[in-house]
Amino acid sequence: MQPNASAPASKPQSGVLFVGIDLGTSHSAIAASNGVRTSIGSFVAYPRDVISKKALGRDKLFGDEALKHKHACDFYRPMEKGEVLYRDLDKSINRDPARTQQAIHDLLEHVVSLAKPRPDDLIYGVIGAPAQASLHSQKSLLEAARGVLDCVMICSEPFAVAYGLNFLTDTLVIDIGAGTTDLCRMHGALPSADDQVTLSSAGDAVDRRLFELLREACPGADFTINMVKQIKEKHSFLSQRAAERVVVTLPVRGVPTQFDVTEALQKATESIVPEIVNGLHTLIAGYDPEFQAGMRDNVLLAGGGSQIIGLDKAIERKLAELGGGKVRRVEEPAFAGANGALHLAQDMPAEFWNQLDG
Ligand SMILES: Nc1ncnc2c1ncn2[C@@H]1O[C@H](COP(=O)(O)OP(=O)(O)OP(=O)(O)O)[C@@H](O)[C@H]1O
Ligand SMILES: [Mg+2]
Structure with missing residues (x-):
């Protein structure tokens, strides 16, 4: 976040709707200064032909509705990032780059419309x-915001989480999303590139690992990556004690069949812990030694992936091998990023904004 040349001369005091937007790989959330707070799955679908357009009665679908009708549509999960791409496993996801950019724009427009701005409102949004x-993906976000927001600012996701919760000093934030896990060191000022790490060990990577493990654990069963994700969200846990067995029903040549997936689930979930702890350790080790202890004891876990039961304790156990630390989960993982982005939107002076024309 830098002051920039295309900033507006001043920030208006009235007639402005401030919005904080977390445009995620799997979910997009918005928090607005008019009190609206809502989220939607980051899926966009366009009916493929005149028949599907007539049947669906619209020319764009979003969220669960897009997912439900994906086979009648050109279907996008446009915010995909990281090294693990769902579109390699789910062939229904379209990969055309120009239309993906259009889908990002349409998703952003839809998310902003959910905040119900008044027609004459100027909209200031932090994304x-x-x-x-990368500079490229920041540019593509700015481009997508043209015609949707009047002024825009891009900020790092974990920084937004920390800002919203007012944890501005000696804190480490871990935001476990779908495409990436983002780590950020907070030391009382705007974080720089050295304070941040982005990893591919996130929710999509767990899904992909679980997909492979279930192929071995459930011989003959038919399942998709989406079914695997649902199994993970319903049952995922990390515990030292032998927990209850997790038994799921999957079709084998059309016949519903029960499989015990406990070990596969545990292994897949565990697979992201070492890289996350390494990332944490790098940020701690590179910090002023006088303040390292304070930072270790103040690790905040956010993002949808933080809902894996026992993940906070699993990170603590691994961190204990490298000097210890305390990990806490934030209360509202789905909205922590959007809430923080809204606080930033309300607080940041004019010179930090990019004014978008038309
Ligand atoms: N109860 C749960 N248990 C385990 N994982 C969960 C649970 N609920 C959601 N998730 C996972 O959290 C991830 C989504 O988190 P989040 O909504 O923070 O991601 P995102 O912001 O869309 O992604 P990114 O930040 O990478 O762009 C998905 O992988 C989802 O499967
Ligand atoms: Mg996210």
Whole structure:
């Protein structure tokens, strides 16, 4: 976040709707200064032909509705990022780059419309991006915001989480999303590139690992990556004690069949812990030694992936091998990023904004 040349001369005091937007790989959330807070799955679908357009009665679908009708549509999960792409496993996801950019624009427009701006409102929006988002992806977000927002600012997702919760000093934030896990070190000032790490060990990576493990654990069963994700969200846990067995029903040549997936689930979930702890350790080790202890004891876990039961304790156990630490989960993982982005939108002075024309 830098002051920039295309900033507006001043920030108006009235007639403005401030919005904080977390445009995620799997979910997009918005928090607005008029009190609206809502989220939707980051899916966009366009009916494929005149028949599907007539049947669906619209020319764009979003969220669960897009997912439900994906076979009658050109279907996008446009915010995909990281090294693990769902579209390699789910062939129904379209990969055309120009239309993906259009889908990002349409998704953003839809998310902003959910905040119900008044027709004459100026809209100032802060959008969260991965901690180490490339210049290219930041540019593509700015481009997507043209015609949707009047002024825009891009900020790192984990920084938004910390800002919203007012954890501005000696804190480490871990935001476990679908495409990436973003780590950020907070030391009382705006974080720089050295304070942030982006990893591919996130929710999509767990889904992909679980997909492979279930192929071995459930011989003959038919399942998709979406079914695997649902199994994970319903049952995932990390525990040292032998927990209850997890038994799921999957079709084998059309016949519903029960499988015990406990070990596969545990292994897949565990697979993201070492890289996350390494990332944490790098950020701690590179910090002023006088303040390292305070930072270790103040690790915040956010993002949808933080809902894996026992993940906070699993990270603590691994961190204990490297000097210890305390990990806490934030209360509202789905909205922590959007809430923080809204706080930033309300607080940041004019010179930090990009004014978009038309
Ligand atoms: N109860 C749960 N248990 C385990 N994982 C969960 C649970 N609920 C959601 N998730 C996972 O959290 C991830 C989504 O988290 P989140 O909504 O924070 O991601 P995102 O912001 O869309 O992604 P990114 O930040 O990478 O762009 C998905 O992989 C989802 O499967
Ligand atoms: Mg996210």
